[in-house]
Amino acid sequence: MRPTVHDIAAAAGVSLATVDRVLNQRPGVRSVTREKVEAAIRELGYIRDLAAANLAKGRTYPLVFILPASDNSFMHGLNAEIRQAIVRSPAERTDIRTIEVPAFDPAALVAVLEELSRGKPCGIAMVATDAPEVCAVADRMVRDGFPIVTLVSDLTGSLRHHYAGVDNIAAGRTAARLLGRFLGPRKGEIAVLAGSMLVRDHRERLEGFTSVMAEEFPGLAILPVLEGRDDPEVAHMLVADALGNAGIVGVYSLGAGNRGLIRALKEKAVDRTLTVIAHELTVHTRAALIDHTIDAILNQDAGHEVRSAIRVLKAKADGLAVIEAQERIRLDIFLKDNLP
Amino acid sequence: MRPTVHDIAAAAGVSLATVDRVLNQRPGVRSVTREKVEAAIRELGYIRDLAAANLAKGRTYPLVFILPASDNSFMHGLNAEIRQAIVRSPAERTDIRTIEVPAFDPAALVAVLEELSRGKPCGIAMVATDAPEVCAVADRMVRDGFPIVTLVSDLTGSLRHHYAGVDNIAAGRTAARLLGRFLGPRKGEIAVLAGSMLVRDHRERLEGFTSVMAEEFPGLAILPVLEGRDDPEVAHMLVADALGNAGIVGVYSLGAGNRGLIRALKEKAVDRTLTVIAHELTVHTRAALIDHTIDAILNQDAGHEVRSAIRVLKAKADGLAVIEAQERIRLDIFLKDNLP
DNA sequence: CCAAATTTGATGTACGTAAATCAAAAAATC
DNA sequence: GATTTTTTGATTTACGTACATCAAATTTGG
Incomplete structure (x- = not known):
């Protein structure tokens, strides 16, 4: 049997009350006795x-999710x-609420954090x-004892407990290597469709993509990035326009707005053998993967991210490891054969 | 606040004892009252x-893991x-023990289950x-109320609660498509290295591999399967021998024993451009992926599988959903760029 | 309608911890 | 040595559920 507070009281030769004072760092214990108990x-x-402790305290874990007010499939999925996590709240003793802030607006986020x-x-x-x-506000809050995790998009050099x-x-x-290997000996140009270069995840994906392309696939040249603002209409226009360039052999879509990309590909590239890699598995990208419009999809599992964030926040609140x-969020690679 | 047993006793106009009898399906309740309570x-x-219930009952979850006595990296990792899960047992109220049975020995497994x-x-x-x-014993036990999950390798047509x-x-x-796409226009022969065709997972991998190869990559011919018995020495010999065939352009290793495969590749294929896809991420396959001896690794995360099995067994024991x-085990695809 | 059987209520204890109160003991201060 | 302060002990209640016991009420059978 696991030892209980009674056992340590007996072992230390003190009363239950004293053990409780030590365990919950309440005052009124001489340091000699405290050490005996410890x-x-x-x-x-x-x-x-x-x-048992949570039961006695009637404890719940009040958690807040702060999300950008972005209207794309991924954010809808995350929401x-x-x-779903809120539905499970009773069983997990969590009390979750969400706050929406304007996207790409540091001041608004800071205000909410304050x-x-x-x-x-x-x-x-x-x-x-x-x-x-x-980052500054977040770090101050971390120092004040608030568990903080970043979700989907990280804070450079921050003290946040977890990403x-x-x-x-x-x-x-990974996208670069897949594209490079799928294209094999073919040479040509690669179109890159991003949401916005102001977003860290997009910048980082591009950074990783260009570096592998440069190092390992010199036959493939990256065209200037198309910024589709994660908007299907804009993306459609940009891609349709770019496909006028007959030298394009591949496309990497590293943001959202893939509906527009797919439409453009179906209109303009039926007769061409483009290799296309996109991010985020949605109904649209899934269908496009199945009909060979897209060759591979890179994905992050929003459900896993949310559950992981909750587990980590609870653990940090309790001071546990x-x-x-388990908390590492994997990059899922989907071909048409391993779709969930 | 969540309603408690007291609340339902009050609402149903009965005593706490009666509510308890209904909740824990104890006898001595008229069906009229039972329905009122329900x-x-x-x-x-x-x-x-x-x-609270587990606290009151002093409940623990006695779980048993039955594993084959196989001496390969994957099984060591699973162990x-x-x-690790046993270390976490106190906090999770689990009481885990493992039983080893001879590999590929149905009778031994049946005996343990009995x-x-x-x-x-x-x-x-x-x-x-x-x-x-x-399958028969497992199904009987399921019907008798034992939660049963299969791990890593499933039981065809069984009633087990979860795989x-x-x-x-x-x-x-997936392996076939990766290999096919990586090879592009190249034609030639593909060597397949398996452990044993008596193992269901190996049979299934081969089945999926050959069907996609046949459907979509007619230029690639699959050579007769090499059965390496998951043994590095045997694998080395078989692969080294097979590589005498100059028509081979790709290798798919769907079982264990990759140490032997890698050695053979380094000895015999330095000057050739083979495309190699293997299963299970180990120190050896990881190193081979990094030095380009292997092009992609397919993996199943043993940690995820174990934690998932435990979660599912506990949930089933409690009759919960x-x-x-969360419990879907993903096929991880690793290129050298997305290694953990 | 009475006796027997069944159903229900009332009550208490337990699980392991938290938290509070009040009295008793020990230590520190003058 | 008396007084104040600090430390400790003893005890109780609570959290939400499980489970046991015994008495009281109700229903059923004859």
Whole structure:
């Protein structure tokens, strides 16, 4: 049987009340006695029963998710996963709420964080806009004891406890290698469709992509990046226009707005053998993968990200360790054969 | 606040004892009253607090992992993950033990299951040897109320509650497409190295592989399968021998024993441009991926499989739902750029 | 309508921890 | 040595559920 508070009280020769004072760092214990108790805790290998403690305290974990107000499939999916987590809240003792902030707006995010830091949430998960002022507030809050994890998009050089998202440089590198290998000996130009170069994940994907392309596939030249603002209409226009260039042999779409990309490909490239790699598995990209319009999809699992963020925040709130391997968000590579 | 047993007792106009009798299906309740209580439970949306219940019952989850006594990297990794889970046992109320059985020996597995069915484990996870007699015992135990999940290797047509492993047909298909696309216009022969065609996962990988190859890459011919018995020495010999065939342009290694494969490749194929796809990420395959001896690795995450099996077994023991998406074991595709 | 059987209520204890109160003991101060 | 302060002990209640016991009420059978 696991030792209980009673056992350590007996072992240390003190009363239950004193053990409780030590365990919950309440005042009124001489340091000699405190050490006696701590010794007993170590010797018996006491670990408190979190479930029993939470029951006694009537504890819940108030968590806040801060999300950008972006209207794309991925953010919708992320929202849906958070709603699922809210449904599971009773069983997990969580109390989750979401706050929407304008996208790419550091000031708005800072304002929300400032507001939260006056409150009592025991954990914050945010899709971070990567700006120094955001980083500064986040770091201050971390130092004040707020568990903070970044979700999907990280904060450069921040003290945040954890990043629940994929390694976007690796994603870009992987895309480059897949594209390069799929094209084999073919030479030509590669069109890159991004959302905005102001977003960190997009910049990083591009960075990874261009570096592998330069190092390993010198026969492929990257054309100037098309910024589709994650908007299907804009993306459609840009890609349709770019496909006028007959030298293009491949496309890498590293952001959202793939509906527009797919439409443009179906209109303009029926007769051509383009190799296309896109990010994010949606109904549209899935269909395009199946009908060979797209050759591979790189994906991050929003459900995994949300569940991971919650697990990590709870663990940090309790001062517990996390299982690193479990919380690593993988870059999923989907070909038409391994779709879920 | 969540409703408690007290609330439903009050709402149904009965005593706590009666509510308890209904909740824990104890006898001595008229069906009229039982229905009154059940109505109150539904109306108030009562869900019992599992943590409190487990505390009151002093419940633990005795789980058994049945593993083949195979001496390869993957099984060692699986064992290590189970040991990690055992370390976490106190916090998770699990009580995990492992049993080793001879590999590919249905009778031995059946004997162990029979033995367990006389005992009290609340859940069994097993790397199944896919034989009708195993399936029969497993199904009987499922009907008797034992939660059973298959791990890594499934039981054809069984009633097991869950399979914690990858879709091996999809894995084979994915390998074929990767190999086909990487080879591009090249024509030639493909060597396939398996462990044993008696193992279901290997059969399935081969099945998926050959079907995609036949459908989509007619220029590539699959040579007769080399059965390396998951043994590096045997694999080395077979591959070294096969590489005498100058028509070989690609290799698919769908089992273990990759150390031998890699050695053979380094000895015999330095001057050739072979495309190689292998299963299972180990120190050896990882190094080979980095030095370009291998082009892609397909992997199943043993840690994820073990944690998933435990979550599912606990949920089944409690009659709870599982999060399907969370328990789906993904086929990881590693290129040298997205290694963990 | 009475006796027997069944159903229900009332109550208490337990699980392991948190948290509070009040009294008792020990230590520090003068 | 008396007084104040600090430290400790003893005890209780609570969290939400499980489970056991015994008495009281109700239903059923004859």
